[in-house]
Amino acid sequence: MAELFKIPLENDTSRKIIHIDMDAFYASIEEREQPDLRQKPLVIARNPSDTGGKGVVTTANYVARQYGVHSAMSAQKAAELIPNHQAVFKAPNFPLYQSVSEQIHTIFHTVTDKIEPIAFDEAYLDVTENKLGLAHTIDVVAYIQKEILKETQLVSSAGISYNKFLAKMASDYRKPAGRTLVLPEQAIAFLSRLPIEKFRGVGKKTAPRMQELGILTGADLLEQSEMMLMQNFGKLGYGLYRHVRGIDNRPVAYQRERKSIGNENTYGQPLISEEQVQVELKKLAIELERRLRKNQKHGLTVVLKVRNRQFETITKRKTFNEYVGKAAELEAIAWKIWQTIGHAEDGVRLLGITVTNLAPQTFENITLPLYDWERE
Numbered sequence: 001m002a003e004l005f006k007i008p009l010e011n012d013t014s015r016k017i018i019h020i021d022m023d024a025f026y027a028s029i030e031e032r033e034q035p036d037l038r039q040k041p042l043v044i045a046r047n048p049s050d051t052g053g054k055g056v057v058t059t060a061n062y063v064a065r066q067y068g069v070h071s072a073m074s075a076q077k078a079a080e081l082i083p084n085h086q087a088v089f090k091a092p093n094f095p096l097y098q099s100v101s102e103q104i105h106t107i108f109h110t111v112t113d114k115i116e117p118i119a120f121d122e123a124y125l126d127v128t129e130n131k132l133g134l135a136h137t138i139d140v141v142a143y144i145q146k147e148i149l150k151e152t153q154l155v156s157s158a159g160i161s162y163n164k165f166l167a168k169m170a171s172d173y174r175k176p177a178g179r180t181l182v183l184p185e186q187a188i189a190f191l192s193r194l195p196i197e198k199f200r201g202v203g204k205k206t207a208p209r210m211q212e213l214g215i216l217t218g219a220d221l222l223e224q225s226e227m228m229l230m231q232n233f234g235k236l237g238y239g240l241y242r243h244v245r246g247i248d249n250r251p252v253a254y255q256r257e258r259k260s261i262g263n264e265n266t267y268g269q270p271l272i273s274e275e276q277v278q279v280e281l282k283k284l285a286i287e288l289e290r291r292l293r294k295n296q297k298h299g300l301t302v303v304l305k306v307r308n309r310q311f312e313t314i315t316k317r318k319t320f321n322e323y324v325g326k327a328a329e330l331e332a333i334a335w336k337i338w339q340t341i342g343h344a345e346d347g348v349r350l351l352g353i354t355v356t357n358l359a360p361q362t363f364e365n366i367t368l369p370l371y372d373w374e375r376e
Helices: 027-032 075-081 093-109 139-153 163-175 184-192 206-212 219-221 226-243 276-294 327-341
Strands: 018-021 042-044 087-090 115-119 121-127 156-161 179-181 261-272 297-308 314-323 348-360
Touching: 018 093, 018 139, 018 163, 027 042, 027 093, 042 075, 042 179, 075 163, 093 115, 093 297, 093 314, 093 348, 121 163, 139 156, 156 163, 163 179, 163 184, 163 276, 184 219, 206 219, 206 226, 261 276, 261 297, 276 297, 276 327, 276 348, 297 327, 314 327, 314 348, 327 348
Parallel strands: 042 087, 156 179
Antiparallel strands: 018 121, 018 156, 115 121, 261 348, 297 314, 297 348
């Protein structure tokens, strides 16, 4: 009886959304910088022989992927999968990747300002209206891919549809250098033939549970009731019930990105000992980690701000090749900087730690060389 009064699902098909995904982005940049790597199994990670088997794979080129190497795999496992010690390991160079990402986003802005970055290598673009004045979204995508190739010598894949979920699914459909369009009337047919593990949110733990229930494809998912999916998968089930019907009414979130996240404190009674400073830096770092986690960010640069009793303010920054965001890391870095600029005997009226060069927390942190400063 309840089904008789069920409110019909709304599906906004008025938008034109593009999802751009750079193909093997980090590995492709390294191949561009060193062309002889293109025919070798390249793994972006620290060499496990140098780290005692620690570390994870950030990404790998398509040669390495043929051996089963993938992101988030342990670097040691990647070395074992590629025979005869052929794997080439390169530590990630995030400042380089960020600079290339900025080039790509400059191209995006020639098309639209409605851009939602997901990581250095992917973004959603709302091109319902575009700056180029092109009538067909496929032509907008062709322009973007051509400009990216011309400016960076890198290839990208693109998904085009009326919502973010379908655009993402479409960009994954044909790689590398793919271009897939899913119109409203094609959505259910497109999704029905996909394996269930291809659906966003269905990961290594969820896929086996789906398969136990006989849900092997999008077509199988489409047959399930909303109640059944929610009982078995909670919030994920609620979303999947809509997604498999081609429904995702979320807009592209193009609000201005935060450039930095910081935490500072002013002291009525100045700090006058190294021990007091160290205690306060720890407190600041713990709160800063919480703020970074809340915003799902980490950064390449840490800035320490110090103001003394004479109201003189000193700041110093350190930039790394790897992302930081954990309290222990931030505390250690801030303390190291303090040792180069701080003087407790001057009295400390203010301490602050800020993280800049932000990016989404979309990949694993790798051990940070705290005492090997990369750049001032």
